[in-house]
Amino acid sequence: MKKIMMAAFAVLILSGAAFAADARFSGTGKPGGAGSGPEEREWINEFNDVCSATTASMALSKDELNSHIRSADALKGRLGCLEDSAKKVYSRRLRMCHDMYEFALDAKVKEDKK
Amino acid sequence: MGPQNFTFAADPVPQSYGNIIMKPEGAKPVIFSHWVHRLRYTCRVCHFELQINFKAGTTGITMEDNVEGKYCGACHNGKTAFGIEHCSRCHNGGVGPGKKEFAKKTGGLPPAIHGNGIDWNQAMEENLIKPVDYLITKPDKFQFDRALTLKAAWDYVPSAVFPHKAHNRWLDCNNCHPDIFDIKNRTEKQNRMESYFKGEFCGVCHGKVAFPLKDCGRCHLGMGNWR
Numbered sequence: 001m002k003k004i005m006m007a008a009f010a011v012l013i014l015s016g017a018a019f020a021a022d023a024r025f026s027g028t029g030k031p032g033g034a035g036s037g038p039e040e041r042e043w044i045n046e047f048n049d050v051c052s053a054t055t056a057s058m059a060l061s062k063d064e065l066n067s068h069i070r071s072a073d074a075l076k077g078r079l080g081c082l083e084d085s086a087k088k089v090y091s092r093r094l095r096m097c098h099d100m101y102e103f104a105l106d107a108k109v110k111e112d113k114k
Numbered sequence: 115m116g117p118q119n120f121t122f123a124a125d126p127v128p129q130s131y132g133n134i135i136m137k138p139e140g141a142k143p144v145i146f147s148h149w150v151h152r153l154r155y156t157c158r159v160c161h162f163e164l165q166i167n168f169k170a171g172t173t174g175i176t177m178e179d180n181v182e183g184k185y186c187g188a189c190h191n192g193k194t195a196f197g198i199e200h201c202s203r204c205h206n207g208g209v210g211p212g213k214k215e216f217a218k219k220t221g222g223l224p225p226a227i228h229g230n231g232i233d234w235n236q237a238m239e240e241n242l243i244k245p246v247d248y249l250i251t252k253p254d255k256f257q258f259d260r261a262l263t264l265k266a267a268w269d270y271v272p273s274a275v276f277p278h279k280a281h282n283r284w285l286d287c288n289n290c291h292p293d294i295f296d297i298k299n300r301t302e303k304q305n306r307m308e309s310y311f312k313g314e315f316c317g318v319c320h321g322k323v324a325f326p327l328k329d330c331g332r333c334h335l336g337m338g339n340w341r
Contacts, residue, residue, distance in 0.1 A: 055254050056257050057287060085182040088174075093165055096162065096288040097288060103287075107297060110297065
């Protein structure tokens with residue numbers, strides 16, 4: 001029990017610090033971690049552009065798919081500077097988007113051959 | 115192997131189907147109920163945007179992540195849902211909402227025989243529930259409704275169907291492609307119920323959160339159900 005109380009204390013302090021230092025967490029309820037500087041905001045916009053198109057992937061042309069794959073590759077290097085929590089989440093999402101575009105490209109090539 | 119060889123455990127009570135009990139070190143077990151959350155959010159939100167894995171205990175969620183606004187903390191922030199400071203609402207020993215609360219929140223939804231006892235696909239079709247499908251960026255419109263008939267390996271088994279539409283309501287394409295279904299690396303294992311019982315392919319979700327494998331007739335149209 002004592003251990004849990006101590007953990008409670010630690011987490012409260014941790015969360016207190018996070019809330020005070022960074023208004024993002026108390027504001028929108030959207031997952032944060034993207035940083036709020038202009039440069040970081042820019043990559044998150046690009047990230048969202050790339051990763052919100054997977055649902056339409058079979059409606060995209062091969063050129064568009066290739067362009068998304070290239071954007072995803074280019075973004076990968078820029079995730080290195082994120083803090084751990086954000087890096088963990090965004091790297092994996094980026095990998096999934098990238099792979100879906102490759103899947104769609106393969107499916108299209110296959111269909112063309114038929 | 116034929117259907118006569120399948121054996122199933124008894125169904126859990128409907129309100130506990132899809133419940134996950136997480137057992138972190140140094141704190142009481144945490145409850146996570148899928149049905150509570152899927153009434154309001156599609157799978158895509160958590161399993162794509164928030165990057166939670168399709169296998170219990172593998173995501174590596176920590177309280178630090180939650181405080182940083184990741185995973186549970188993306189919503190449990192005191193605005194979208196109760197905040198992280200309400201420790202015991204999650205760390206409650208692993209007890210999900212009871213029968214009464216389940217009935218109150220899911221009453222009137224179309225019935226199914228197994229799982230939560232709810233036909234979640236029909237509930238969505240009839241607009242009885244409207245789970246949101248993104249927190250961060252609105253996805254482009256889903257543009258792939260192709261219904262596939264998966265070729266049966268056995269003459270006496272009606273072929274199984276795979277409707278993309280019923281899945282795309284809940285999931286992102288990249289939840290399945292290419293991690294679970296990759297047309298480049300197709301093997302015979304993919305056509306076997308045995309694989310699904312082990313939690314592979316269709317069995318990643320069916321039997322865990324989506325309707326269970328006992329509901330034969332929902333995939334093999336024309337086959338009866340296992341009771």
